Amino acid sequence: MSSSTRDDDERPIPLRVANQKAYVWDVEDVARIRSKYRLCGILAGTLPHLSQQNVFLGIPLVLLPEEVVLLVEQGAAILIDDPAAHKPPSPAQIAQWHAEQTESMKTQLAGIESKNAKESQGGGRALSEEAQRKRKEREERKRAAKAAKALAEGEEASVFTPASEAAPAPVASPSKTEERESSAATPSNTKESSSFFPFQQTSSSATPHTIVVPAPSSSLPWYDPSSCSYSTIDAARAAGVWSYPATLEERARCGVFKSLWEQGYFMGIGIKFGGEYLVYPGDPLRYHSHFTATVLEAPTTTLRPMEIVAHGRLGTATKKAHLLCGWDDDKKEVSYLSIEWAGFG
Amino acid sequence: MDESLELPNVHLQKPADIVAAEDDEQASDDEDGGLDWTKLLPAALRPVIPKRGEKEYEPRTGTAGGESGLQVHVLERSRAAMFETLKATRTTSSKAISYGIWHPHLARAEVTVMKGIHFSSMGHSAPRQVLDSDGTEKLQKRLELLPEEAIYLIERGSMFCWKESNLDLQQLEGVDGVPMTVQQAYSEMIGTEDLTLEKFQVFAYLKRLGYVVTRTRPPNEHYPTATPLSVAVSSPSVLDRVRRLFGGLASGLRRVFARFDWWHPLNTSTCFLGIRNYGSLFRSLRFIPTGHSVPLNREETNQKDSPYQIFYNLYKPSTPFKKSTPPAPDFQIVVINARTTPMPTLQELTNLFDILPEQPLPLPRQKRLANGSQVEAKPVPSAPAAPLPSTGFCQRLFPWAFPTTAPVTQGRRVNPFMALKNGKKMIVIAVVDAGNIGFFKFSEGAFSEWPMA
Numbered sequence: 001m002s003s004s005t006r007d008d009d010e011r012p013i014p015l016r017v018a019n020q021k022a023y024v025w026d027v028e029d030v031a032r033i034r035s036k037y038r039l040c041g042i043l044a045g046t047l048p049h050l051s052q053q054n055v056f057l058g059i060p061l062v063l064l065p066e067e068v069v070l071l072v073e074q075g076a077a078i079l080i081d082d083p084a085a086h087k088p089p090s091p092a093q094i095a096q097w098h099a100e101q102t103e104s105m106k107t108q109l110a111g112i113e114s115k116n117a118k119e120s121q122g123g124g125r126a127l128s129e130e131a132q133r134k135r136k137e138r139e140e141r142k143r144a145a146k147a148a149k150a151l152a153e154g155e156e157a158s159v160f161t162p163a164s165e166a167a168p169a170p171v172a173s174p175s176k177t178e179e180r181e182s183s184a185a186t187p188s189n190t191k192e193s194s195s196f197f198p199f200q201q202t203s204s205s206a207t208p209h210t211i212v213v214p215a216p217s218s219s220l221p222w223y224d225p226s227s228c229s230y231s232t233i234d235a236a237r238a239a240g241v242w243s244y245p246a247t248l249e250e251r252a253r254c255g256v257f258k259s260l261w262e263q264g265y266f267m268g269i270g271i272k273f274g275g276e277y278l279v280y281p282g283d284p285l286r287y288h289s290h291f292t293a294t295v296l297e298a299p300t301t302t303l304r305p306m307e308i309v310a311h312g313r314l315g316t317a318t319k320k321a322h323l324l325c326g327w328d329d330d331k332k333e334v335s336y337l338s339i340e341w342a343g344f345g
Numbered sequence: 346m347d348e349s350l351e352l353p354n355v356h357l358q359k360p361a362d363i364v365a366a367e368d369d370e371q372a373s374d375d376e377d378g379g380l381d382w383t384k385l386l387p388a389a390l391r392p393v394i395p396k397r398g399e400k401e402y403e404p405r406t407g408t409a410g411g412e413s414g415l416q417v418h419v420l421e422r423s424r425a426a427m428f429e430t431l432k433a434t435r436t437t438s439s440k441a442i443s444y445g446i447w448h449p450h451l452a453r454a455e456v457t458v459m460k461g462i463h464f465s466s467m468g469h470s471a472p473r474q475v476l477d478s479d480g481t482e483k484l485q486k487r488l489e490l491l492p493e494e495a496i497y498l499i500e501r502g503s504m505f506c507w508k509e510s511n512l513d514l515q516q517l518e519g520v521d522g523v524p525m526t527v528q529q530a531y532s533e534m535i536g537t538e539d540l541t542l543e544k545f546q547v548f549a550y551l552k553r554l555g556y557v558v559t560r561t562r563p564p565n566e567h568y569p570t571a572t573p574l575s576v577a578v579s580s581p582s583v584l585d586r587v588r589r590l591f592g593g594l595a596s597g598l599r600r601v602f603a604r605f606d607w608w609h610p611l612n613t614s615t616c617f618l619g620i621r622n623y624g625s626l627f628r629s630l631r632f633i634p635t636g637h638s639v640p641l642n643r644e645e646t647n648q649k650d651s652p653y654q655i656f657y658n659l660y661k662p663s664t665p666f667k668k669s670t671p672p673a674p675d676f677q678i679v680v681i682n683a684r685t686t687p688m689p690t691l692q693e694l695t696n697l698f699d700i701l702p703e704q705p706l707p708l709p710r711q712k713r714l715a716n717g718s719q720v721e722a723k724p725v726p727s728a729p730a731a732p733l734p735s736t737g738f739c740q741r742l743f744p745w746a747f748p749t750t751a752p753v754t755q756g757r758r759v760n761p762f763m764a765l766k767n768g769k770k771m772i773v774i775a776v777v778d779a780g781n782i783g784f785f786k787f788s789e790g791a792f793s794e795w796p797m798a
Binding site for chain 1: 400401402403404416419420423424425427428429430431432433434435436437438439440441442497499500501502504505510512513514517518519520523524526527528529531532533535536541542546549550553554555683776778779780781783
C-alpha cells in the first residue's frame, strides 16, 4: 500500500472537520496516516456487508484531537470545514449527476440481460469517472498485491478467484442479511411514490440492479473545500472550526502525545486500562503495548498513594508498565516515570 | 498458516464466537486494533470474520535497524488486508433499498420508500403540512427518522438519502433532492436534535448488536413515549415532604425527650423489651437512618446542568417491540464524553436513581456442585421477593415496639450477595473516549434492606 501513492505523498491530507471532530473518509488517506505518520485513529463506521458486528468497523476514521494537532503541526494535513464544503449543486451539476446515474443503471441492466445473472459484474457503477478511474487503479494494485502475496506464500494463485472478479458485491448475490430483510420487508409504501423513482420503477420489473450509497463526498462535483480549508490550528480556531487544545490539560495531552510519537511509538486509547494512552512499540496490528500512559499537567502534580497502587496493580494484571508523563508547560518538555510491581515474592 | 480460515465456508456473524475467539488466554491484552485484518478479505466475496492472529512483543532489531524483514512483511500484509476491507462499497440491490429526504430545518429524514425490517423499530410518524399536487396545503402523516436513525441506515447501505433542495428537479426523474453521501450525513446530521458523535456511536454500536434503541426523552410530541416505568417511583410528593419534615422533627424530639445517650444506645430498648438475642441487639443498635429513602445531606445541585441524563431506552432483541406503543425499556443508558465529563457525583447518581424504576432483586446465584453440574434451580420465592419493608416513621421511632420482619429464611440460608450488589435500581453509563466505547453499570446496592444480623 505504501508504494501506491508515491506521487501523492506531498499533498496534505484533508481532514474533514464537523462538530469539532476530524474524520478521514478516503482509504488512501487512512493508509497514509497509518503507514507514513504512524497514527491509528479509531474506525467508527459500520462496515458494509458486515453490518451486524462491532469487531471490525469501517470508514470513517475518527482521529483523536491530539493526532489532528500533530498532523496539522507537521504540515501533513489541512482542516476542512466539512459542512461548508458541501455546496449546493447547480442545476447543471445535478442534471449531469442524474445522467450518469441513469447511464450506469442502463449499463447494469443491459449487462444483466446479456449475461447470466450470476456471472454479471457490478460494472458501470454509480460512480463518477474520477472514482471509476480510481477504482481501476485500485483493482490493478490489488491484483499486483495479490500476486505478490501468493508468490510470497508459495501458494497457487488459482486458489483465489482472479482479482478482476473480486470487484465488490456481484449484483445477484446480496448478503444473507439483506436477503432476509427484503423477504421480510413490508412492501407497503406510505406514498404513491413509484412514479417519483425510476430506480423503484425498474425494480418492480424482474431485474434488480445495484445502488451504491457513496461514502466520501470528494467525488461529488459540487463538493468544494477550497474556500474552507485551514492549514494551521490557529487559522481553524479563528474560524471557529477547531478549538483543541484550549486548556492546560489539553496542551499537556498534545505535548505528551507528540513527545511519545517522536520517539517512534504508536499510541492507542487507554481509557480501558486506566490511562490516557496505550503506548505500542510498533503498529498495534502486530504488537502488544508496553505501557499505559497517564498525562500529568505539571511535573509537580500531587499523586495519591492509592493511584500508584492502582496503576501498579492494573499494569501488572495487563502485562504493562504504567507510565506517568509530567508535562512542563513552560519548557514544553515531558518527564517520564514508570511504575512496575517489583517481582519479590 | 491460515488456509482453513480463507475458505469461504467459514461462517460469520456469530457474536458469541467472536467474543470467544477474542477471549482466549490473552484476554487481558485484548486491545483495540488488535485484530488480524489479513483474514478478512476479499471484501467482495462473502466476508469472513476470523480468529485474531497472534501479536508479537516488539519489533525485533533487524539488519537495517527497526523491524526485521519478516516482521515488516507480515505488517504490510496485515495493513494491506485492512485497507482492502475498508474499501468495500455500500452496494445494495434496488429491491432492498429505502429512500429518504433529509430536512435540515426539522432535523428529520422523511422516509419515502420503506424497505426492510428496520422500520419495525425505527422511525415515527408525524403529521406535516405538505403541498398537494393541486397547490393546496394539507396535513399528512409521514414516517420520519431521527438523525441517528437516518445516519445508521445510510451508513449500512440500507437507505439512499436526498437532501431537501429548492432546485427545480421536475424534469429529473427519481431525484428528490441533492444526493447525500455518508460523509455529508455525518457532517450535517450530527449536531442536530441533541445528537453528538458519542451518542451516535453508542446508538450504532447497540443497533449493530441487534438492540432496539429509542430516545428516552421524546424530541417532539409525535415521538412515542415508552410505557410508564413499571414501578413509578414518585418524586417526593407533598405527603413525602411532610413526612420527611416530621421525621426530622421527630428525631430531634427523640434526642431531646428520650435523652438519647450515644454511649448507651441500648438503654431504652433494654428497659422495655430486653435483649433476647444478637438479632434484636443489632437491630436496636441501628439508630442512624440508612437506606436510599433517606435524603442526601447535601444541597440539591441543578439537575439540568448535569451531563448525566438518561438518553436512550434499550430493548433486548427478544423483547416484543411495538413501535407506536413501546413497552417499558429493558435498560436505560446515559451517554457521556470521557474527555469532558468527570465521574458522577453522589448527587448525580442519586438524581438518576430517583427517576428509575425499582426492579425485583435478582435471585441468588445457584450453587455449583463439586462435580460441576448445576443444582436444580429451586425457586427461592419469599426471601428475595419480600425484603425488609422500609422502616416507617413510627417504626424508626420505636424500633422495639415492632416485631422483627427481617427476611430470615427458614432452613437453608440464601446467599444475599447478588441482591446486595445489584440492588433494585440499575443504570448503564456509556463512556465514550474519542470513539472508544465502554459500558459501565451502576447499581444502588440494597444493603440496608438485607441486614446481615
